Amino acid sequence: MAKFYGIGTGPGDSDLMTVKGANLLKKMSVLYTPEAKKASKSLALSIVEPFLNPELEIKQRHFPMTNDWEEKMISWQTIAKEISADVRSGQDVAFITLGDPMVYSTYSYLLDLLDDDIETETVPGIASFISMASQVQLPLCIDEEKFAVIPATVSAEEIKNGILQNDTVVLMKVANHLPKVLPILREANLLEQTILISHASQAKEVRQMTIKNLKETDKLSYFSTMIVYKNRQF
Amino acid sequence: MAKFYGIGTGPGDSDLMTVKGANLLKKMSVLYTPEAKKASKSLALSIVEPFLNPELEIKQRHFPMTNDWEEKMISWQTIAKEISADVRSGQDVAFITLGDPMVYSTYSYLLDLLDDDIETETVPGIASFISMASQVQLPLCIDEEKFAVIPATVSAEEIKNGILQNDTVVLMKVANHLPKVLPILREANLLEQTILISHASQAKEVRQMTIKNLKETDKLSYFSTMIVYKNRQF
Structure with missing residues (x-):
């Protein structure tokens, strides 16, 4: 069954990813990642690059960095709906987050917004x-x-x-x-x-x-x- | 130049090791690990087993679990001398520690006891x-x-x-x-x-x-x- 994976990338060195995270990324269909600023590549994306398969679809999405809670929630809800639809259509979907997903990450907000029928797994990273x-x-x-x-x-x-x-x-x-x-x-x-x-x-x-x-x-x-x-x- | 590596194994699942730790283990000459109790395999050793090369020399050593500080130090000093000699002879040596080496591990005591001329590197793990x-x-x-x-x-x-x-x-x-x-x-x-x-x-x-x-x-x-x-x- 298709699943949603939240994967910690570790702090920066690609080799500090877990073996599990690296292996999972190799077989994902879709990867969601926060849109990079000023046309530069996002740090999280550059960390996982060595582990991505050529067929992977990368969906960069805009996660607003604002104190306006409502604006944030509306953006995240839209992304969560899109992820839920992707998983329901049978695709394995990953979301990458710097360091560890359970330490100061917005990942947990996204996780809460996914539809209830979506199976999820979180893979830790080196904080x-x-x-x-x-x-x-x-x-x-x-x-x-x-x-x-x-x-x-x-x-x-x-x-x-x-x-x-x-x-x-x-x-x-x-x-x-x-x-x-x-x-x-x-x-x-x-x-x-x-x-x-x-x-x-x-x-x-x-x-x-x-x-x-x-x-x-x-x-x-x-x-x-x-x-x-x-x-x-x- | 030969080096001493302290490598965190993560909590138990072999795939929660870092890519770096797994790759380093593949090319080590000697692996030091605490002696298992009651003839059973040590947990740390079973975690890293998928990543060990067949030529690796595994040296299980006795790390006394005692509150007698002096007894502990004498054992660790002996092991530290042996490790230092192995590295000085040109062998890459690893020591594995459950979870992360910097979180409630005796690894840091061992590190302090190595001879000063030994190059060391610590590879983090998932606590x-x-x-x-x-x-x-x-x-x-x-x-x-x-x-x-x-x-x-x-x-x-x-x-x-x-x-x-x-x-x-x-x-x-x-x-x-x-x-x-x-x-x-x-x-x-x-x-x-x-x-x-x-x-x-x-x-x-x-x-x-x-x-x-x-x-x-x-x-x-x-x-x-x-x-x-x-x-x-x-």
Whole structure:
């Protein structure tokens, strides 16, 4: 029976896809992917390219990046209807999502909007922060340690609490929030135990093993993540 | 130049290994793996079996599961010396670790003990809780949500705080800690929003989409994990 597959591409290096994801992509009929900006190829699409079969139909669709919830939902509903129809007609359909589909992805909204009779399967991927830890070879957690993943968009209070109560903290989306994040880390004396990676595992990766020289006014790529390692020496 | 590779096997299904990990294993000369208990094959070894070449030398070594830190270190130092010698002699050596090497793995201790001149690379894997979320198709985090990973071995106070301050909480190693964990979740009215999975993605997987009937005296497998989803309807 035809099925809908949500597949995590991992952080950027094609070889960090799972064997399962790569094999599934080889036999798909249709691949849905968010439309690329400014005529450039989408990152997710370039990651899976080595695994695509020549007969695959690629449907790039527009997923609006807007805070207007209604506008978003209308676009997604249209795409979900189209996917449901494709699967019902007997085609195996995949949707690819950067990193892992269950970690900060809009994939789960799309999944909820598919018709109820559509069979679905989600294939995990390497989340960017998981990949970052292996790249710098510093464990996120060992023994009885706790770790948390916090988007830097939340309040300073929440970030402070997260750092207080965990041994390792992954701070996502830090780019536009340095004036909030840096004073907290400075006060906790953790600037030299914080790493900063942009575009993890991609060709244009930038990696800093300390952020002691980072300034509130510095410009970072949107795809920048910090890992605060309270218990590691490096 | 010969190198030492630490490779995450993912949670259990061989196809959840990364393409990179699978390809690397195919060309290794030596594979180190923890000795299996009671003459049964180790889980990590059975996961990677489809990717091993017939010439590979498999060195099963004893990693003592003891709280005696000194005994552990002596064993690991011996293994680290042997690995270092193998790499220095020109052989590519791999060590495999369940899930992801940077998430609750003893791999990082071994890495620290290798001789300084040995080149090392760590290849990430799908952590069990990442796989679980995809299996049940319930996101760990969306939008501005926070999530934390907490071993149930910590204090009741820490577990309570973790649940209070995050939207989703992964509770690892819950098997021997039901008398501590269940009252907290009951009081927070979260029993029906907590899933329980043992042996994720393996043939003997057990999955419960609610723990409302779980009792403090119930016996669970050592490989049991809960995910507390405060914000999901399911």
